[in-house]
Amino acid sequence: EAGVTQFPSHSVIEKGQTVTLRCDPISGHDNLYWYRRVMGKEIKFLLHFVKESKQDESGMPNNRFLAERTGGTYSTLKVQPAELEDSGVYFCASSRRGSNSPLHFGNGTRLTVT
């Protein structure tokens, strides 16, 4: 089966600009997660979708971040306007239904805000 796909792999934008990250989960995976790793620190949870519904968005830093999962398939994470502290690697992960089903991570999008 194809893995979790993220696009773009890298993005460099200026402060104040908008960036949209995309994630295509593994087919059939209802759960979709966004995580972020800021330089050298732990990977932090951002939010969790079950199909198209936001199950938990407690990790979203602020209202500059907007995540969507239209139709319960792919997801987008938009940052508008971007700030310097938004730089980091954004990971998407998906899993089947059921608690503690293994998470499958994408390769991440490295976002640099200058």
Place this chain on the structure above:
Amino acid sequence: QQQVKQSPQSLIVQKGGIPIINCAYENTAFDYFPWYQQFPGKGPALLIAIRPDVSEKKEGRFTISFNKSAKQFSLHIMDSQPGDSATYFCAASRNTYGNKLVFGAGTILRVKS
């Protein structure tokens, strides 16, 4: 507040050595403890996981030791190889919160040939 503390930050061992990475957690409600392995340019991949009802789990050369009373768990890599060089993350989650993982900060392992 970091809920899962991981050490060391980096580790260098000779081929054949047994690197040990340690993690400590605070939340006693955690009931699932996975380890992830990440190679440069790739996403984290599940390596091995344990639940608190057992004290040890082995999968190939990888072993998790779990100490519930101390709220600590560790990863041991037997007969380490240069191909094991990667970043390792411990994590924890609560069953009722699905896969909302809380990660440690990661350990960069280098195995010298």
